[in-house]
Amino acid sequence: MEYVGRVPGPPLDRFIDDIYCLTGVPRHRRMNIPPMPSAHLFVNLGGPVRLWDSDPAVPSAVLTDGWFMGVWTRRFLVEHPTWVRLVGVHFKPWGMSAFIGMPASELRDRWVPVDAVWQRSVDRIQNQVGDIASPAETLCVLEQELRSRLAEEPPRGLDLVRHTGRRLETSHGALPVGALAGAVGVSGNHLATQFKSHVGVTPKRVARIYRFSRLILSVDASRPVDWSELAQAAGYFDHAHFSREFKDFTGHTPTEYLTLRRRFPAEQGFPPDAGPMPAD
Template sequence: MEYVGRVPAAPLDQFIDDIYCLTGVPRHRLMSVPPMPSAHFFLHLSGPVRLWDSDSSVPLAVFTEAWFMGVWTRRFLFEYPPRVRLVGVHFKPWGMSPFVGVPADELRDRWAPADAVWQRSADRIRDRVGDAASAAETLRVLEEELRSRLADAPARGLDLVRHTGRRLESAHGAIPVAALADAAGVSGNHLANMFRTHVGVTPKRMARIYRFARLILSVDALRPVDWSELAQTAGYFDHAHFSREFKDFTGHTPTEYLALRRRFPTERGGPHDDGPMPAD
């Protein structure tokens, strides 16, 4: 598939990692996605997309238009249509908050149709984006739409979450939450409450996701992998805990995951990179 994307201009870049278009025939239609430090908006201009929670009690979801996804703390699966034409927004963990007006914990581990969040707007966005003649024009329209929806003033606690979230990001989660709270001059409970509101998870859970993302992105499947060294570098000092979390987040043991990566090399240059893996 072809990926065309870019970082939006300020002030959107404070909240969004990239906006992108993804088009073409997918190499693999069914993908397994581990928890990653991000939230998403998707607009599909082709066939329906199916999504499964790794919690089997959650029913299958089928989307034909636009939807939001908050931060996920467990893996999920999605299935591309036979041909993809998708427009997406890759939000920073706290980045969806000033656009949707919904507490982030209501979208944690959940997907929601865009009209449930931006009432009666999916068709209008689809019409504007669908009429764009090129990927560049599509991204211009999408950026304009996002700019129009950015709140005029930050909600209570968002600046605090952005500041501490950036520290977590730069440290790959390897910073004690108590140190974050002390540096910000707030209590640990207050910081946790603000993270639940604007990210959907506590700073401790967010640190776990950043730590895991660092581990996954450091794997070079073309070379021998020393899992003990990678795990320790990423901040896992208990091998049993590392093994359990890896299996929970990917559905595979480290050895199985590496074999899968070698069998199905990731397509570089896209918005997903080393996160999702083929599940079919």
């Protein structure tokens, strides 16, 4: 598949890591996706996509048009159609809050049809980009839609979450939440409440996801891997806790995951997100 993406212009770049087009035949149709520090918007221009939660109590879903996904705290599985064509948005963990007009907690660990959040928007986007061959033009349409949806004033508390979230991002989740709250002069409970509203999870949970993301992206499968060294560099000081969280987030032990990475190297030209792996 071809991945064409870019960072949108200001002020969208305060809330969005990138917008992108994904087109072509998938190398692997079924993928296992661990938690990553982002929320998502997908507008589907191809065949139906099936999603599974790693929680077996949650039924799978078949989505044809478009869907929002909040921050995920556990892995999920996606099955692509034989030909993929979609446009998407990688929001920063707090970024979706500036566009949706609802608590981000309502989208945590969920996929929700776009029209349930943005009424009557999917058909308009699909009609605008349906016959456009150029990814650059397609991304311009998507960026225009995002600009029209951006709140004129940030929701109450979002600036606080954005500021503290950026500090968690730059520290890769290593900054203690108590110190984070103290630095901005609020209580830990107040900060947690604002994060739940604008991210969907607590700052401690966001820190865990950033820490895990740093670990996954630091794995060089072409070389011998010292898991203890990588875990300690990422902020894991309890090996049992690291092993348990790794299995929870990926569905594999570190050794099993490394075997898969070596068997299925990341596709060249894709963004630096080495976490997803073939599910079959």
